[in-house]
Amino acid sequence: MSINGRNEKFVWADKLRVAATIGVITVHASASIPPLFGQVSPGTWWSAHIIDCIARFCVPVFVMLSGALLLRKPSRPAEFFRKRFLRIVFPFLFWSLTYSVLQLTLKTSRLWEMSALEYLTFFLGQLSGDRISYHFWYVYMIMGLYLLIPFIGGLIRRAKDSSLLSFTGVWFSLVFWIDITDPGFKIPDMLRYLGYLPLGYYLGKIDMNRIHRIVPLGLTVLGVMITVIGTFWLSDHSSKFNALLYGYANPSILLFSVGVFMLFKSLNGHPSDKAGLFINRYSYGIYLVHVLVLSQIKLPWLNEYPLIGIPLTVFICLIVSGAVIFLINKFPGGKYVSG
Template sequence: MARTSYISILRIVAIFLVILIHSSSGYLNSNEFESFDWSYANWLNSFSRFAVPLFVVISGALLLQKDESTGQFYRKRLLKIVPPFLFWSIVYLFYYFVRYIDFDYIGFPQVINIVLIRLKSGTNAHLWYLYMILGLYLAVPFIRKIVGNCSKRELEIFLGLWFAALFFTNKWFNSYLPNFDLTFFSGYAGYLVLGHYLRIYPIPMVKLSSFTFFLICCLITASGTYYLSGSRGEFDPTLYNYLSPNIALSAGFLFVFVQGLKLPEQLNAFWEFIDIHSFGIYLCHILLLNYIHPLLPLSTLWKIPAATVLTLLASALLTYLLRKVPYGKYISG
């Protein structure tokens, strides 16, 4: 098995599931918790919500072992992130104004205000990921120095404290817990360290065991979300939080499961194509999904997966074409 072939598989799984989340989440806005559409969307989301954390785990597995200066890392990584970030922020801002704003009813000050509001955390909702990953990348050179000087046992202690911090920072749990300040151990940086740890110290679990634990975590997410939403009388996404313990465990167990599979040394051409265009797919998929999803004359059962697959293919093709135009490779992702 190639050294990082499982990383490519995980990246493909993650990008597919991100699109699946966005294809199905709209059905959760209904309060009809017993309906097929809501239940179906809840189950799909519960088995997909770990996708974004999985991207961060992958980044940790790939980046924290490298030996390069802080300046080298910033030049290399930020040049890959910042131009696509700026380009797609502008694209989605333009898309928002064209699709949702009637300029006959708003003036220039309102336009500026909308721009500033949307730039605060992303001109489209999914672009929050770039704000988060930029912050993590700024920290990577320093996290490298920490983990590089940690023994296996010390990494395990850090991950244990990080996992505990997930409870203390989760609104469902923290009202029952003392106000210990575990800020240093909280946040997405823990996913980086988790990826680094699992890459260096693979856990020799039986494949069936890791997959079973993964399924249990997803079942907890689905059933818990159903219970919380029913109790509250409206959709409650507490267990969908990317920094909730159930989601962290789902991402970790799936990583361990795929890492333990016997995989070919090289992906076939199609899956390799999806893999190398995955970042661009993430950036552009919402633009295409917003048009593909409404056009499909299918029941919900088939509409969500069909929209997901078609959006994945269309986004990969768009990213490929963008990379073919002059300077397109710098902005496509």
């Protein structure tokens, strides 16, 4: 998730990664309230719903950043695997083990009843089934995409811009059609978000000086409004929360995410301040640990005052998560496993 380069040409990418990191924490901090449609006060629901919608550019932007930064130059599979893939695998395994052990020790006493072999078998079963923590789905997805990048990179770089846009349009149309028709099978996450790679590559190389700033701003506002109003309409129509438009691959989130990506790219300027540089550097580790931190933040009035509770929760979680990753990095070998 983090590609740390100090090239001033990509200052926009650093800032965008910071925004996406904060965005994903915001989505998870607010996630418990929107499903309570009709069960909480309208003010509470709308506040959390709007905050959640505004943050939903996070996952698409992370994937588009990978496309923009990793598809620019050819890379041999072995070199890419060593320099990029393993950098996300080792921290993932470390934090998967951490989550697994804490779950067994804090929620049950099963860990102490297991032999080393029994626990290893249990842990490998959790890993193979993505059953350790709900946010690890992203890591499985991005690892799959990373394995594809050395092989599809050449095709994407040689493709015409019109072909890239056509492929992206057809891809996401197909994904959304499957979502709304529910044919009885689920699209693997890696395939669901594959279209964001060539889209990110395309957006990463276009000259934003030739595009009026009203375009990305318009896409952003339009995408957010469709998601906010559309989700309410669908939920009100069915008398229960409908999360169809919350999906990261649906058209409104696609428009929104493209708008945010272009907006940050058009605002490329001075490097981030110290806080931004810190979040950018440790963004992957913050992503991995933040759910563990969120689970320990108990604000009793979060559901009553989400306009205050959600931002405060996000702020506390970001500070604590960053501190945890920073401290682990200070230990010998810590930088290889913290993220």
